Amino acid sequence: MSPLLRSPLAGSGPDLCYPLLLNASCRLSFRPRFTASLLYMLTFSLALLTVLLNLLLIVSISHFRQLHTPTNLVLLSLAASDLLIGLVLMPLEAHYYISSCWFLGPWLCYAYYMLCYVLTSASVASILLISLDRYLAVCQPLRYTSEVTMGRVQLAVGLCWSCAVVYNGSLLVVNTRGPPRRTSCQGECAVVVDGSSVLLELLVTFLAPISTVVALYLQVFAAALSQTRKMRSSRAAAAGGTVARRLELKAALRLGVVVVVFLLCFFPFIGFMAQEVSVNSAAWFWGAWLLYLNSCLNPLIRATVLH
Template sequence: MSPLLRSPLAGSGQDLCYPLLLNTSCRRTLHPRSTASVLYVLTFSLALLTVLLNLLLIVSISHFRQLHTPTNLVLLSLAYSDLLIGLVVMPLEAQYFISSCWFLGPWLCSVFSMLSFVLTSASVGSILLISLDRYMAVCQPLRYTSEVTLVRVQLAVGLCWSCAVVYNCSLMIVNMREARRRMSCQGECVVVVGVPSGWVELLVTFLAPISMVVALYLQVFGAALSQTRKMRSSRAAAAVGGTLARRLELKAALRLGVVVVVFLGCSCPTLAFMDQDMSENITIWFWGAWLMYLNSCLNPLLYALFYPWFRRTIRLIVTLQILKPNSSRATVLH
């Protein structure tokens, strides 16, 4: 696999990122005004929507006491990582691609690169924890209440974030010197991932978690189908009960199918370009990265908008009902 290199260098005859540095400045990519406007509107609208949806989810779970459960704690971790992706990573990534100029200096370029890797890894790790939580709840319900406690979930979430920070920061520090050597002009933000570390990064932060998510969801889906079949075959599930069981089976299949398909659909296409040099395919890499960022916008919809309590809390937040005394004790679960 070729090293991954992010380079904004454009052809000759284009404006400079730093006009005063004639000999050392990178050249700015000049898109047609209409194209640039569309790109800015699309990317910043997606970033804003990502921030708003995840902020609503964070306020909902943090404010209402009924929602202080182990499952929602993992959901809160996912919302925080996705919120920071929409707040920091998406706007800076969009500006850099559209203008091909990095104006924040090489040090902040390294910080931004590490932050984007950490947040993406934390988001994937949180999805894995949610999958494990649902597996325990559906496949091992007798052990779930005794083993899945708030303290253990807090430790799991802390471990998830700690691993994401330590691993990705160490990886970026190792490759930081190589990236600085590859910087050819002022206004460039270069990220280099060599062959060995690139495959390790792919395995640790992508292939292994996705494989575990798929395996867990398949077992959950199989258990849900088995339970609904038992409901249909029982005497109490006659007539109306059988119809209800079929609806539950369809709903379980739809929820799990949408979660898995959308997550894989947003993540897997990037694998097709892992053996290509980013400097030669910057546009492909940009849209591949934004396809993964799109999952940060869809996560609150997939994991929360399916549930009525989230719609109730949104109404209470938008109408400012949460400002009333004792609003945290409101009943949002029916």
Template sequence: MSPLLRSPLAGSGPDLCYPLLLNTSCRLSLGPRFSASLLYILTFSLALLTVLLNLLLIVSISHFRQLHTPTNMVLLSLAGSDLLIGLVVMPLGAQYYISSCWFLGPWLCSAFYMLSYVLTSASVASILLISLDRYLAVCQPLRYASEVTMGRVQLAVGLCWSCAVVYNGGLLGVNMRGPPRRTSCQGECVVVVDGSSDWLDFLVTFLAPISTVVALYLQVFAAALSQARKMRSSWAAAAVGAAAAARRSELKAARRLGVVVVVFLLCYFPSLGFMGEDVSVNSAASFWSTFLLHLNSCLNPLLYALFYPWFRWTIRLIVTLQILKPNSSRATVLH
């Protein structure tokens, strides 16, 4: 689910997207040169930072064997969707929203929106898998140790991406039979999803998975409170020994990933204000809600750098090219 709107700076300027098509071309509306320049710098810098940070995270988890854990495989999925958002969706979306001109043709316009929808759905699915992983690790540790394997997590991630492609392909296919509809001029890229499809998308890609995420984390934090009460007794702490230490570690990981979930929800909620309406009217509001949603793709790796010392350490190893050394994949990065 992603706002599908025109430029927030669209106006009635004299320039045309296609000067040779005087009667059919959309108007090129960059607005005040200073404002447009600032928006270009802001959005493209954010896109570049998003790509670099998520690329570092993907290289870290993929290269170092010590990081090959079920939880990190889900983080790898989230980083993959964030990377593609920064690489494709953010720069193309920024160029179109700021100038109000789409220069890549109607079929790539459809592909752009398809990719935007798929990546957003994949991100929501990854957040759901993260919450399920933490729930099992904290609330059902014996089941987690025996049932949550690398193979099963990889299968779950693959199914999430496959379902995102099939579902969004069907959703947009119903609303786009051929090139994008309701195109009033050459250079416009607007895909209008009807109200019923929009609400179905809201239910499938937001309400159902996010409600599940909230329910799972409520149980995780209830377990954390219960564990804290038990730890107040020195006798109880001594009795459980290593098991208590392992449980505290899982709870600490759950709290860290809980911050990732909360930040995602805060970035996602503003876009819900456009549900069930033709949002092309409120283009400026849509631009900034979409910007905030995409900002989450940059915030995720920053949160990992803040909370996980191993990510800061692997960044140092990557930047200094130490990962090119023989057997660098076996380096100890968890301290």
């Protein structure tokens, strides 16, 4: 795959990002005022909604002791990454696409890309932990109660975030050797990543964990169907145990919705990376915002599985 390169929208008008630099400056995009205003309103409204919903979920899990469970701890990790996406990435992505100018300098451009990679990796890792948690709860309940503890889940979440920071930081440092300077004009935010690194990123961050998620949930759904049939046909089971198993199955199925929505929102983004779609094209923009929409939908879905 060719390098990931963010560049300004093609335009022939005289408006420049930095008028004093003349030929060295990138050009502003030319959009009708109504179109630009509508895009700003939609994207920033979605960003605000994402922040508020995830903040509400984080406060709820943190405040109520009965919600301090291993499953909800992983949901808390996912909500934290979604909150940062709405708070930082959505506004910056919207403004940069609509205006085609980056006014925050090379270091913040570098930080933006770093945060984008880290939050994406952390989200995928959290989805993987959710799938593993539900697999153990439904398919191996005895092992789940003895081995899945708050301490171990906290360690797993911490390792996921640490690995996301170290891996993606190393990837960007190796490819950029510092803040991005290889720009065609002033007002551009560009990070160049070679093809082998992009393939490694696709494999490590997306394909391997997502394949594992799908495999785990196929087993969860198969086990859920099997156990549902057994509970319907067996009258000898204890009432309390039957109720507990039903709750676990319902939680697994509802968390399955989280996973399915996640996959639907992520697949277009993965396809654009693999097919060399321009990072500043309209297709990439809407693909990225479909990915961001997942961060807004997640807290609405996850609120139904808190227990």
